Amino acid sequence: MILAIDWMVFIEKLVLIIAVVSGSLVIAMYSTYMERKVAAVLQDRRGPNRAGPFGILQPLADGLKLFFKEEIIPNFSSKFLFILGPCLAMLTAMMVGAVIPWGNKVNLFGRDISLQIADVNIGILYVFGVVSMGVYGIMIGGWASNNKFSLFGAMRAASQIISYELAMGLSLIALLMVTGTLSLKDMVGGQMDHWWNIFKQPLGFLIFLICAFAECNRTPFDLAEAENELVGGYHTEYSSMKLGFYLFAEYINMFLSSAVMVSLFFGGYDIPFVNDMHLAQNIGTNWAAILQGLCLFGKIVFFLFLFMWVRWTIPRFRYDQLMNLGWKILIPLALFNMVITGGLILLKQNHWHF
């Protein structure tokens, strides 16, 4: 035996990976539909309603259109990097899904299968690592386009993501002090049948939410693709499915960052007001897992809606406003939050005596 691998675990994980990847792709596809519908409602229009009932087949039509468009690679661009850009954007967008606990566990064929691809003990740091990689897709794509406006868009995106990553990390340190773990599974476990972390870290959540908007390049932080200043931003030169990859990556990022936010602050797959342990004993592990998954999904859809709601309500920032918000407001606030949280934890350990 050359490779001693537990094949059952291998198959289990493979199925889970395929499910998560295709699931996030389908959800990203239908978030484009949702975005157009939400925009239509907010602007008093009807939105897509031609393809299928209620326009439900619109994402398929859009996808087909993107596939059948001509692929154009600019003459003077580095071809390899030009193709690498959208691939990296897509890859890094998908990788976050690996550490998110999608449910507790299911019991199939007499085996307990955990609904998390990898329960690494540095879960949230892994998310940070992947997020910090996400900027490469945009930067490489923007540079390889060999176009000033693309380069400007890429530079804006890169500096924005680096700046907001700092505040994001600082806002999470306070949460980590409260939960005492880096593993997302343990964090969700700590919120099961207890107070959700949002009640312990409201300020931390607010900062994290703002930074998540910035990391996803969503309005009001979508300066990287400000069309009135930069033509189309970093993907000006892209066409066909390579453009589709960039647009898709944005929606996958939105979906997965919603999932991270739900897991960190809103109890993950915890069903509110219900004792999950009790429920699992009463109706069986599998049914409980399905209910928990639905619950998680509901929370994620709410956050997706929030992303869209904000996009169609608030105009985008000016670039200096964006930098001021990041460096002069969010980082000091996050530091303040960290100090207060640390002080309170010490006080609590000392039984509320100074």
Place this chain on the structure above:
Amino acid sequence: MEVTEILFWFLSVLAIAAAAGVVLSKSPIYSVLCLIVVFFAISGHYVLMNAQFLAIVNIIVYAGAIMVLFLFVVMLMNLNADAEPPKNVYLKFAGVISGMCLMVVIISALAQSYDIKVPITKGSSIGLIKNLGNTLFTTYVIPFEISSVLFLSAIVGAVVIGKKDEQKANL
């Protein structure tokens, strides 16, 4: 061969090949990208040693932040091969000599060092964040604090350099 052994060789070859790519590639952009691959391979080695925290910090700090800034500068400066002025012959000569000196030092250091074989035991938890934190804040607390002072001074230095000269700004 075990899986870990295959991974070890794969990562080692990847790291060395990418490191060669950093030096050999003509375009600075490709050099930076190769360097990122090197960091990833090294992080893979850390994971093999079950030092997950170190691995991910290596990725976040080096591949995620420092290399982004490198790429930033390289892209904005638009460095080309012909834009670089040809170097003085004496300078090249000095470069070769100092490089060789460094090589001699490294080789002699490696030859002198006794054979360190750290057994990588399965499930060793020495690199996990809990143990790392404990060691860092008990045994090595003074070096840790001193390095934090070093970082602080680096930050102050960066601010001083980055601060605009008011008289120049008025011109």
